[in-house]
């Protein structure tokens with residue numbers, strides 16, 4: 476029986492898990508799965524490393540399942556694997572660590588209470604992230620649980636980068652730039668040296684381009700600035716999120732459209748970004764396949780904002796040695812990478828078209844002043860490593 480660590484990522488409509496077996500300290504992903512459509516049409520599926528379905532369940536219409544039920548179903552399933560694997564710790568993805576949690580942390584009731592304080596900072600994500608922690612503390616108190624935060628990697632940002640130009644009292648109360656996607660950036664920073672030792676010791680801009688998109692400036696492995704701020708709304712336009720917007724627009728929506736906080740939240744989180752501009756889809760693949768002018772405009776707005784932020788992060792770093800593409804769009808779309816690299820020609824970026832078409836990992840031409848890489852991210856492995864370390868400590 477091998478010891479195992481499970482990583483849980485609990486969102487608003489799904490709970491995802493990835494089970495790692497430990498072998499001489501190494502972590503091997505063995506089963507992954509999820510319960511999705513929790514409040515609508517719940518469906519559970521678990522697959523082994525080869526993609527073969529290990530278990531599946533569909534709840535019939537009218538049969539209720541809540542988030543606790545979804546987590547219970549997953550832990551029951553993991554219990555059934557007891558013959559092969561002994562679960563010794565759970566690692567949770569938690570979006571917000573606030574001011575205090577700048578490292579992964581072992582969980583107990585007191586830490587959970589502290590993390591609940593950050594619900595107002597991430598009301599759409601934090602409560603879902605914390606739910607399974609509470610449930611497992613109650614029902615499996617002996618199980619080691621660890622929280623890993625999307626904000627933590629950016630704790631190294633200098634004060635000038637974190638500060639909004641608003642009165643100090645609000646800054647002290649936590650109204651500041653945090654940055655997100657930190658587990659993805661931390662993973663890239665951890666593996667970059669294997670690809671490019673010079674970049675790992677130097678200045679890199681990482682583009683995490685997925686449904687949620689952001690960019691991070693990393694200097695010698697440490698985050699010094701990123702495009703996301705107080706919330707994961709800021710920075711680049713995303714699948715359905717607006718990205719940076721003049722705060723005056725919010726005042727206008729309240730005064731002239733009579734919109735309240737919930738209506739604005741829905742507009743900015745769920746109806747904007749690629750979906751809002753195109754009116755067609757939030758999915759980059761669909762927009763790239765479409766010849767509708769609105770789809771083209773949505774992609775143009777997306778890449779234009781990236782072009783602008785590239786300049787901003789390059790300025791924060793004082794120059795760039797390498798650019799890294801990661802996440803769904805960054806890892807898979809040669810077309811978007813080519814556009815972004817063309818826009819960054821002023822930085823000395825020259826693309827190797829053939830290498831880009833085949834997915835890299837190095838996609839810059841030999842005469843490029845900036846090395847360009849495609850590196851798949853692995854947030855779950857990052858969480859599993861932290862969990863393993865804290866469970867063993």
Ligand code: ADP
Nearest residue numbers: 684685686687757758759760802803804807808
């Ligand atoms: P999440 O942020 O939900 O983890 P992903 O990182 O999986 O999302 O990214 C999803 C995005 O990646 C979608 O917009 C999808 O269209 C895009 N994507 C995936 N494959 C391709 C591809 N081959 N070409 C363009 N976009 C792609």
